[in-house]
Amino acid sequence: AFDVLVVGGGPAGASSAIYAARKGIRTGLIAERFGGQVSDTVGIENFISVPYTEGPKLVAHLEEHVKEYDVDIMKAQKVVALRDGADGMKEVELSNGAVLKSKTVILATGARWREMNVPGESEYKAKGVCFCPHCDGPLFKGKPVAVIGGGNSGIEAAIDLAGIVEHVTVLEFGDTLRADAVLVKKAESTANIKIIKEAMTTEVLGENGKVIGLKYTDRKTDETHVVDVAGIFVQIGLVPNSEFLKDTLELTNRGEIVVNSHGETSMAGVFAAGDVTTAPYKQIIVSMGSGATAALGAFDYLIRN
Ligand code: FAD
Numbered sequence: 001a002f003d004v005l006v007v008g009g010g011p012a013g014a015s016s017a018i019y020a021a022r023k024g025i026r027t028g029l030i031a032e033r034f035g036g037q038v039s040d041t042v043g044i045e046n047f048i049s050v051p052y053t054e055g056p057k058l059v060a061h062l063e064e065h066v067k068e069y070d071v072d073i074m075k076a077q078k079v080v081a082l083r084d085g086a087d088g089m090k091e092v093e094l095s096n097g098a099v100l101k102s103k104t105v106i107l108a109t110g111a112r113w114r115e116m117n118v119p120g121e122s123e124y125k126a127k128g129v130c131f132c133p134h135c136d137g138p139l140f141k142g143k144p145v146a147v148i149g150g151g152n153s154g155i156e157a158a159i160d161l162a163g164i165v166e167h168v169t170v171l172e173f174g175d176t177l178r179a180d181a182v183l184v185k186k187a188e189s190t191a192n193i194k195i196i197k198e199a200m201t202t203e204v205l206g207e208n209g210k211v212i213g214l215k216y217t218d219r220k221t222d223e224t225h226v227v228d229v230a231g232i233f234v235q236i237g238l239v240p241n242s243e244f245l246k247d248t249l250e251l252t253n254r255g256e257i258v259v260n261s262h263g264e265t266s267m268a269g270v271f272a273a274g275d276v277t278t279a280p281y282k283q284i285i286v287s288m289g290s291g292a293t294a295a296l297g298a299f300d301y302l303i304r305n
Pocket of ligand 1: 013077136
């Protein structure tokens with residue numbers, strides 16, 4: 001049995017495992033895919049103190065760092081349930097039927113971007129189709145881009161990008177923008193932002209391995225239009241990997257695990273960190289910080305119980 005069992009091997013999970021193991025307590029880490037979203041990232045320019053790195057390289061460093069400590073790493077294992085055992089231990093059930101026991105659990109299962117599911121999208125991922133304006137905005141300096149989605153994240157992205165890129169076209173499926181009025185007002189008064197409503201994006205267009213535009217259908221007239229852009233930021237939601245926790249602990253209506261400032265969830269002895277939680281601003285450095293918080297929170301819990 002473990003003192004701390006970390007579920008997830010992204011930046012939050014790796015950070016939790018290192019912080020826990022450094023306390024000299026029995027630490028395990030289970031991950032479906034070690035590295036998490038970082039494995040899918042090309043250039044990373046905002047991981048402070050490292051001016052430039054690439055996803056796979058950072059993942060290798062993460063793993064090397066975790067392996068400096070006595071952490072039992074279990075890769076390619078999927079957790080399907082979490083519950084309180086009769087003996088006061090937490091029980092973590094894997095998809096292969098195995099059950100692991102631990103005094104505390106840190107959930108760091110991350111999230112995934114909701115995709116448009118249109119032709120060209122997966123082909124041009126990281127070749128113009130992007131999901132993170134903070135990360136990839138500067139790549140399109142002086143070029144035209146599109147933002148898909150007119151909710152808070154889409155309109156924030158448009159305002160953010162407008163300061164860097166040449167022009168931003170926002171495409172919203174519905175007939176109104178769902179973003180807060182103050183953001184909508186700001187976007188509407190920004191000269192290089194154009195908002196198109198009732199627009200259904202139907203295809204990502206590319207040439208020579210790079211995005212050159214997109215196609216959309218005007219839902220009022222059924223006409224097809226092409227917008228020439230170098231980048232497309234898809235901002236139609238981030239889905240937390242928390243489906244298996246639905247009946248176990250408190251989640252928001254969007255599926256995020258509710259945590260307090262110490263990383264505690266609604267279940268005693270269970271902590272959470274990173275993109276799967278209610279913590280704002282989903283970033284590598286932010287999730288690593290919350291991983292440290294959750295591990296220290298778990299250690300604090302262990303010495304008091
Ligand atoms: P994740 O990285 O999502 O890791 C989750 C982990 O949990 C994985 O190991 C996964 O396999 C595992 N897992 C999930 N469910 C289960 C389960 N049921 N059982 C077992 N294991 C499970 N941020 C930046 O700061 N800079 C950037 O440049 C940047 N670029 C990005 C580019 C892309 C394309 C994407 C998708 C994201 C980018 N981000 C960037 C965001 C950043 O990657 C995330 O904020 C960060 O990875 C979140 O870390 P996490 O550990 O919370 O979750």
